[in-house]
Amino acid sequence: ITLVSRQAYYKNEVGLYIVDDAAGRIGTLLPGDAGYARAAIARTSAVFISRDKVGSKRTVILPAGAFYGLYLVQNATRSEFLSRNPLNKPAKKPLMFFSFGAANPDGVDHIRRPSTMRFAFEDQTGGVDRDFNDSVVDIRAQAASLAALANPIQTAKRK
Secondary structure, rough: EEEEEEOOOOOOOOEEEOOOOOOOOOOOOOOOOOOOHHHHOEEEEEEEEOOOOOOOEOOOOOOOOOOEEHHHHHHHHHHHHHOOOOOOOOOOOOEEOOOOHOOOOOOOOOOOOOOEEEEEEEEOOHOOEEEEEEEEEEEOOOOOOOOHHHOOEEEEOOO
């Protein structure tokens, strides 16, 4: 995964999380169900944090055939989100936005896919400026390895 662009005032965290199917289900929870954000965060792996520079690359190992979603924590980290707004209530901060739009607390899609490999994030609540340039990542898939079976989500060390 490559951080292609970041044009945001906020200091966001971007990552991915494992889901159980293409609809974004986690156990019995569907995107938009109460408790979805808390369940998702238990399965997250931060890929890029606020101090990562454009051009940064990460290798993420996922199990073969896995489904995943992308997330952005608005101007915070996962741990800050968990301590201040674990229910992802729109009146509180920070908010967590997902690639499964129904899970977003403001009811707005925050991720666009301008090409097969590129994912562009909007970090403003309500999608205010809708520029989808706040964090842009390219995801290039490669063949799975046996190492992925031992540790389902694993990211390379930050340099």
